[in-house]
Amino acid sequence: MPQLKPHILIDPAHCDKDGLCVRECPAALISFGPDGLPVGAEDAATRCYMCGHCIAVCPKAALTLAGIDPSDLPAVQKKFSVAPEAAEQFLRSRRSVRRYKAHPLDHGLVTQFIDTARYAPSGMNAQPVNWVVVEGRESMLKLAGLTAKALRRLPYFLGFIEAWDKGEDTILRGAPNLIVAHAAATGFDHTVDGAIALTYFELAAHAHGVGTCWAGLLMLAAKDSPELCAALGIPEGHQVLGALMAGYPKHGFKRLPPRNEAKVRWI
Ligand SMILES: Cc1cc2nc3c(=O)[nH]c(=O)nc-3n(C[C@H](O)[C@H](O)[C@H](O)COP(=O)(O)O)c2cc1C
Ligand code: SF4
Structure with a gap:
C-alpha cells in the first residue's frame, strides 16, 4: 500500500523554523516538533478548512498543503499594490x-x-x-x-x-x-x-x-x-x-455624490 502523504508537509531543507505557519493557522493545526520543525496535527486533513494561510505565509516555500506545492500558487506582486488615495477614489467612485x-x-x-x-x-x-x-x-x-x-x-x-x-x-x-x-x-x-x-x-x-x-x-x-x-x-x-x-454604462459620473456623515461611537 502506498503511504498517504501528510496533509501538511514541511521541507526541512527550506524551512527556517520561523513559526509563521504555526502562528497563522486559524485552526491551530500546526505545532513545533521536537527538532523545531513545524508539524501538522495527525487529523489535520479532517479539521483543516483549506484557508491556505500556512502555505501563503511561508517566505521559504517550505510547506506543501494537501499535495499543493507553493510554486503552483501565484505570488503577490508588489508592482500591483494600490496607493491608498487610489483605493479610496476607486471605492468611492463606484x-x-x-x-x-x-x-x-x-x-x-x-x-x-x-x-x-x-x-x-x-x-x-x-x-x-x-x-x-x-x-x-x-x-x-x-x-x-x-x-x-x-x-x-x-x-x-x-x-x-x-x-x-x-x-x-x-x-x-x-x-x-x-x-x-x-x-x-x-x-x-x-x-x-x-x-x-x-x-x-x-x-x-x-x-x-x-x-x-x-x-x-x-x-x-x-x-x-x-x-x-x-x-x-x-x-x-x-x-x-x-x-x-x-x-457597460452609458454615462460616466464626474463627481462623488454627497453621503451622510458616518455615525460612529468609539467605546
Ligand atoms: C441590497 C441592495 C439592493 C438594491 N436594489 C436596487 C434595485 O432593485 N434597483 C435599483 O435601481 N437600485 C438598487 N440598489 C442600488 C441603491 O439604490 C444604491 O446603491 C444607492 O442609491 C447608492 O447609490 P450608489 O450605489 O451609486 O452609491 C440596491 C442596492 C443594494 C445595496
Ligand atoms: S489551510 Fe488554513 S486551516 Fe488548514 S492547516 Fe493551513 S492555515 Fe491551518
Whole structure:
C-alpha cells in the first residue's frame, strides 16, 4: 500500500523554523516538533478548512498543503499594490449604473470577475457561492416580468410596477446581463458570503469600466417565486443570495455624490 502523504508537509531543507505557519493557522493545526520543525496535527486533513494561510505565509516555500506545492500558487506582486488615495477614489467612485449600452459583456470578462470573487471571504472558508450569468435582453425582460408578477401584490412597489406596465424597465434597468449568486440552503446562512462575493464582483467590474447595480427587486421576488427561481435555473434546495445587473454604462459620473456623515461611537 502506498503511504498517504501528510496533509501538511514541511521541507526541512527550506524551512527556517520561523513559526509563521504555526502562528497563522486559524485552526491551530500546526505545532513545533521536537527538532523545531513545524508539524501538522495527525487529523489535520479532517479539521483543516483549506484557508491556505500556512502555505501563503511561508517566505521559504517550505510547506506543501494537501499535495499543493507553493510554486503552483501565484505570488503577490508588489508592482500591483494600490496607493491608498487610489483605493479610496476607486471605492468611492463606484456607482449603481441604471443606463446601459445594449451589448452583453464578453464571457471572458465575466469569468475574470467571477474568478476574482472566488477570493472573497466566506464564513469558515465555505466558499458556498454558485453563479448564474444571464445574458441578452430577451432573458432579462422575462426575468423582469416574473419579478413584476411576484411583487405586484406588495403596495410598496406600486410605482415600479406601474412604470413597468407602461413599458419602462424599472426592474432590471435595461441591463444586458444579470449575475446571480446562489447557494445550498443547508441551515448555515450564506447571505453574507453571497453579498461579499457579489461586492467583489462589482468592484472587479468597476476596475474594468463595467457598471453594475444590485437587483434588489429581483432578489426580493426570488424569495417566494418558484417560477422566477426556475427561470434562473436555481437548483432545488438552493437559495438566491443576491443578484447584480451588469453591462457597460452609458454615462460616466464626474463627481462623488454627497453621503451622510458616518455615525460612529468609539467605546
Ligand atoms: C441590497 C441592495 C439592493 C438594491 N436594489 C436596487 C434595485 O432593485 N434597483 C435599483 O435601481 N437600485 C438598487 N440598489 C442600488 C441603491 O439604490 C444604491 O446603491 C444607492 O442609491 C447608492 O447609490 P450608489 O450605489 O451609486 O452609491 C440596491 C442596492 C443594494 C445595496
Ligand atoms: S489551510 Fe488554513 S486551516 Fe488548514 S492547516 Fe493551513 S492555515 Fe491551518
